[in-house]
Amino acid sequence: MKKSIILAGALIVSMLAWSAPKIEHVEPLNWWTNMETPLTVMFHGQDLKDAQVSVQQVVKGKAMRGACHGLVPRSQHNAESPNYLFVDFGVFEPGIYRITLQKGKKKASFDYTIAERREGSRDRKSFDASDVIYLIMSDRFVDGDESNNSTKDTREKGDKSNVNGRWGGDIQGIINSFDHIAKLGCTAIWPTPMLGDNEEAWSYHGYACSDYYHIDPRYGSNPLYAQMVQQAHAKGLKILMDMVPNHCGAAHWWMQDLPYQDWINQFPEFTATNNVFTANYDINASEYDRKLSNRGWFDSPMPDMNLENPDLLKYFQQWAIWWIEYADLDGLRVDTYPYIEKQPGADWLKAIRNEFPNINIVGECWTRPAPAVAYWQSGTKNFDGFDSNLPTVMDFPTEEAIRQALENDGNFWGGGLTRVYDALTMDYMYADVNKLLTFLGNHDMSRITDAVKDKDPRRVKLGYVLLATMRGIPQVLYGDEYAMTSKGEDPNNHSYLRAPLPQGEEVTAEMKDMFDFQSQLFQWRKNEPVLHSGKTMHFLARNNTYAYFRYNDNEAVFVFANASEEPRIIPTENYAEILGRYNAKGINPLTGEQVDLNRTDIEVPGLGTLIVKLTK
Secondary structure (H helix, E strand, O other): OOOOOOOOOOEOOOOOOOOOOEEEEEEOOOEEOOOOOOEEEEEEEEOOOOOEEEEEEEEOOEEOOOOOOOEEEEEEEEOOOOOEEEEEEEEOOOEEEEEEEEEOOEEEEEEEEEEOOOOOOOOOOOOOOOOOEEEEOOOOOOOOOHHHOOOOOOOOOEOOOOOOOEOOOOHHHHHHOHHHHHHHOOOEEEEOOOEEOOOOOOHHHOOOOOEEEEEOOOOOOHHHHHHHHHHHHHOOOEEEEEEOOOEOOOOOHHHHOOOOOOOEOOOOOOOEOOOOHHHHOOOOOOHHHHHHHHHOEOEOOEOEEOOOOHHHHHHHHHHHHHHHHHHOOOEEEEOOHHHOOHHHHHHHHHHHHHHOOOOEEEEOOOOOOHHHHHOOOOOOOOOOOOOOOOOEEEOHHHHHHHHHHHOOOOOOOOOOOHHHHHHHOOHHHOOOHHHEEEEOOOOOOOOHHHHOHHHOHHHHHHHHHHHHHOOOEEEEEOOHHHOOOOOOOOOOOHHHHOOOOOOHHHOOHHHHHHHHHHHHHHHHHHOOHHHHHOEEEEEEEOOOEEEEEEEOOOEEEEEEEEOOOOOEEOOHHHHHHHHOOOOOEEEOOOOOOEEEOOOOOOEEOOOEEEEEEEEO
16 A cells, blocks of 8 residues: 655745745645545745746756646635635646745745555545444543643643643553553544644633644644554554534634635624524524524634635635545544534535545534434435535434433433433434434533432443444543543533543542443444444333344344333333344343343343343
8 A cells, every 4th residue: 555645845945035925834735646626725925916836846856847747737816815825736646846936036935745645545434333432532631742741832831730721631642542442342533623722721622723734732743643543543443533614713823814804704893603503494593593603603712714715615625635635534523513604514524525435424413302413414304405414413312311311210201211212213303323423421511420310330331331232323432431520529610521531540440340341342332233233123111211122134132221220120021023033032242141031020120231132
């Protein structure tokens, strides 16, 4: 397999006069041959408007004279700012090319690399329901290299005494944890954003990007990030990149000199989004609410990007494609997806999937009920004909139902596991239920152990049995494998719940017990295709129990969950319509014991579960 190599571009020239055009940023950083996506390079610097563009091939460090056929400028256009130039190129051969921008006798040059595309890149496989995703809060996870906790290039310095500050988690910490993650049974990793975030405070979350093409130096570097992906693949792990096209950070370099005034959505004074992204499909919505939802700022340090600007849309399309190709990524997670301008957001995803037809992309569509989430999944037959091009959506309705089922004793009408049953009755709304990202918690909500009644580990384990055996793609928040709780008084305080992963002697016997339980569960799940693609038939009892079968023509997995604190007898006689298709004598995969579901006296203890694998 040939590997793509990114050579750092170098400003070369030409100090012919003090007022010569100056190039400060060239994005994307490089490109490849055999790409579906045409290349448009954004140049930013000083006095680039109307510059003439020429290209020479570089051989052994020297620019060759004569016509260049490997990288050919085709068209160009200015922005509103005189300090930008957008140039469209035809890409034909790999090599290093010296691009010169010239105005009269004054010029500046930049060496640009066209690499040969990685073999098989277009047809790369992605994550799916056979995976379990491990979510990492990048700055808080593991500090693998203390030397980069503070850098000269970043304003906020490392300070582990500040709960809202940077604590030093980094790429090396993730690499060091690959064996832990693989032992847990997770097969894919979703780190929160690692691109530059140069805010003076609260930069640790990473969602206010100041540089779309460079890893924040407090995490590492672009080459180290690519190395992380390569080493993950060697361990059988996939890597997803968390992307934020809805907003940038106020510290982004272009905020000092916008290409266009409509590059971001602007208001006379700070105007926040109304968070009413239901307005995108609400037939009663006002245009006022609809626009404010998509154009209002997510927060004051997060200027809202306007993807209706065609140059910005193309910039973001190339940006996502560049990272997938450069780092050999296995998928994307998209932050605050419904806040993006609706059709441009769909066009952004369409371009990515055109370049990588098999890529999976999961979007954060934080809303309820199920129809509101299903609207955003690609393939849904929406009343207005809209298709988001977003293959996977986060299943917030089921997350909420499981939490509500476990936060109290559930012994009331409509309580307990009835909520989970009701959540799955809405599966008909989704284009593909096996492309739902299911979870019990994430970095933006209280930890599952804090959420369940009495922080009872039996309730947490019950939740994880549901997560591992229901339809969809399970996701685990780092630390929940140890039943971590928030380190502050308020379990909903983000900064406190985002504590580092316990290490060494910090791991108690109780933590190890939870890890071992989840590891056994997820390791078993890897080799059960019926859990990855099977159908669901479920049964409700009004005694706070819930039973379901994941099944196909040849096999089934039976799950019985008892969220009551009292033992319950499994009403196996109620399952005759599906149980009769299989040999009722199966195996409990967690204990290896044989279970005969023909019996009518099988008892499951309070806050317990039973799993049985059935075959023909």
